[in-house]
Amino acid sequence: MNFSSFDEMQKAVVIVGSSLHPLNKIAATIFGTDKERHPYSLSKTNFWPEAIKKTIGLDKKIGNSSGTIHAETAAILAAPYTYGASLCVTDPFCPNCAKNIAEAGIRTIYIDHKGFNKDFAERRGTHFTNMSMQICERAGINVYELNRKEKKLSPIIEIPESFTPPEDSPVEIERVSGANEDVFRALIALKLETHKGRKFAVALAKNKRGDIFGLTARAHPAIGYRMDTDIEEITHPEGKYSFMQEPVNRLLMNAPRHGLKIVNGLFFCSQLPTAREQVNMVGAGFSEVLVRNISQARDDWAFHAMKQLMKAEILMFGEY
Ligand SMILES: [Zn+2]
Incomplete structure (x- = not known):
């Protein structure tokens, strides 16, 4: 067609x-x-x-x-x-x-x-x-x-057909044995070691056949930007916008990029997601998120958003 x-x-x-x-x-x-x-x-x-x-x-x-x-x-x-x-x-x-x-x-x-x-x-x-x-x-x-x-x-x-952007922190995707709490927590424990000190998110997702995959993403500038060499561009944001892509947003976009659906309840972030990440989660149909460090966030707005969404019982936050 x-x-x-x-x-x-x-x-x-x-x-x-x-x-x-x-x-x-x-x-x-x-x-x-x-x-x-x-x-x-x-x-x-x-x-x-x-x-x-x-x-x-x-x-x-x-x-x-x-x-x-x-x-x-x-x-x-x-x-x-x-x-x-x-x-x-x-x-x-x-x-x-x-x-x-x-x-x-x-x-x-x-x-x-x-x-x-x-x-x-x-x-x-x-x-x-x-x-x-x-x-x-x-x-x-x-x-x-x-x-x-x-x-x-x-x-x-217009971009030449052969061009592929550099990606120095692609989303990690790995096959896991099931979409359950035990598998999810084991994967988080592993990622807390490898991404120590970084803001990152983990989710379990299914493909159409029902195979389960773990997805992990760090906060990173938009695809094509490099953390080490593009600091100038990245750190001059236009007012309310930034070149950084938060990890929850990365996972929300990478699920359809790979033909996967994230399972509700099996979504984790190492710190409190930003207000925009929280709204995007709700927009994508999620009602639960697990957070490692719930007192740590990019800004105070994240805490305001959490209070509003919890009070309205729209998005529930669990502590890992
Ligand atoms: Zn827009």
């Missing part, structure tokens, strides 16, 4: 009005083939996870994070297999989504040309140019502006 990026963009445009966001209504379509080579295509708007919508509300922040899942990230979370996939999005995307798109192994992005004309695209222009596009370039992602009316694609970034 041959996908047309114009048709796939149209699917996003058709649903964008259904977004509950009062200002930024955004939609994305992800399309490609699953691990059995069956074509798939699915579209998502930005959304509030049901539990957050019902018990906390649309107007409140969770820590310093909005309660929404961006459309691009929502599409990745729902996809069966994202490696090599394509993404159509109605608007220029934020740096956080750029990192997620890179982590998920997406190869090509199409942005609707109308997205560049809107007021909020202008407001976010510098983040898009200075961070989102840099992240795509480093990760080897093609980016096109798509004009539906004129059926025209204008390249913003």
